[in-house]
Amino acid sequence: MKEKDAWTLNGYLVLILILALLGTGIALLIKLNLFGIVLLVVGCILITGIQVVQPNRAYAVTFFGSYIGTIREPGFWFTLPFSLRKKVSLRVRNFNSKTLKVNDIEGNPIEIAAVVVFRVVDTAKAIFDVDKYEQFVEIQSETALRHVASRYPYDSFEHSESGYFLRGNGEEIAHELAQELQQRLSLAGVEVSEARLTHLAYSTEIAGAMLQRQQASAILAARQIIVDGAVGMVQMAIDRLEKENVVVLDEERKAAMINNLLVAIVSDRSAQPVINTGSLY
Structure with a gap:
């Protein structure tokens, strides 16, 4: 599934048309002309196609089970009547992971947490390719954080120049975490802007020994x-x-x-x- 633009018309022009149809229909009914009922029904049908789009929001439009496109442009729009529209936020958002307990590559238990900055760039993937993309982002972020943390030692006591370690290479670890997250979250149409470690420490049961x-x-x-x-x-x-x-x-x-x-x-x-x-x- 890939996002595409939905069919839209200027909502103000359609609103004027709707008001004209309703007014004409009411006037004909007063004159006992049954054609007024037809105009009223048409006007009520057209009303269902009116949609207001706020800035940094989008609406994915489906018509009888078929995805017909997304309305991204802010404003007052008219689209297919009787269509369903699901709102998606396009704002940049933060996700603060829980403090996870992970074993580093040497088997030492550590506590680690991160913040992930992301936003939706493909509404079709976010809605139709995954179930509840917000939860998908949370689960995949914690999974990626565990995977990255388990690939490096917390600290390097003997050969720190031979490779990365979590305590001394925060920038490199954060960059790798962001890359892995982008690979995982591209399925959901999500773009990762940044990923940073917010907490890193030995677990309490070994903190004293590691300090010594x-x-x-x-x-x-x-x-x-x-x-x-x-x-x-x-x-x-x-x-x-x-x-x-x-x-x-x-x-x-x-x-x-x-x-x-x-x-x-x-x-x-x-x-x-x-x-x-x-x-x-």
Whole structure:
């Protein structure tokens, strides 16, 4: 089913014709002319074809079970008498999904929710190809959200540069969700303008453990930076002492100096200096 334009006429012209028929019919009946009944019946039949269309609304017209088109243009219109007209809103609408509990690709239970911005672009598909397109949008939105969330980890603790994850790639995940929704909802004549995550968190039963894991990962990452910097500083100090011939160190004394420098730099507490007043050896 595909939307098409319905047959219409200017409603004001038809209204004038209807009033003329009714007035003439009444006048003939007063004169006891039976032709007035015919004019009254014709006028009453034409009245059933009058339709007022508000902005951002459309009416799908069916005539004895056949779809004859859609009236989209706002105004006062006349279409086929005795036809049925079903109203469809063309406004942009939001759908806020419920907070869903989903397992990510690593099996961790997470809570996730999204908002979907959509509008109807094909009234024929929205009415005739699916049953209650509003519910269809809701169900398919939650299904797509579950599917996308289950394809990625909530967070990446080791190799974050190797792929997307839900917490750090919100824009990419939202774009993929919008694309999948458009594929699912095109059957209902619905266009998805935007899809955004509105809630993302670990489930309560594992939130505490995952927080400790995040803290541990942050500490390890910080320690790695400190150690890398300390090794560079020690290497620079040894090379400079040897280059400028400040002191000549054997391997044992060099190892001791490296140990002392690393302890002083890496330690969480301030190092206590020890003054050596004797010979280094």
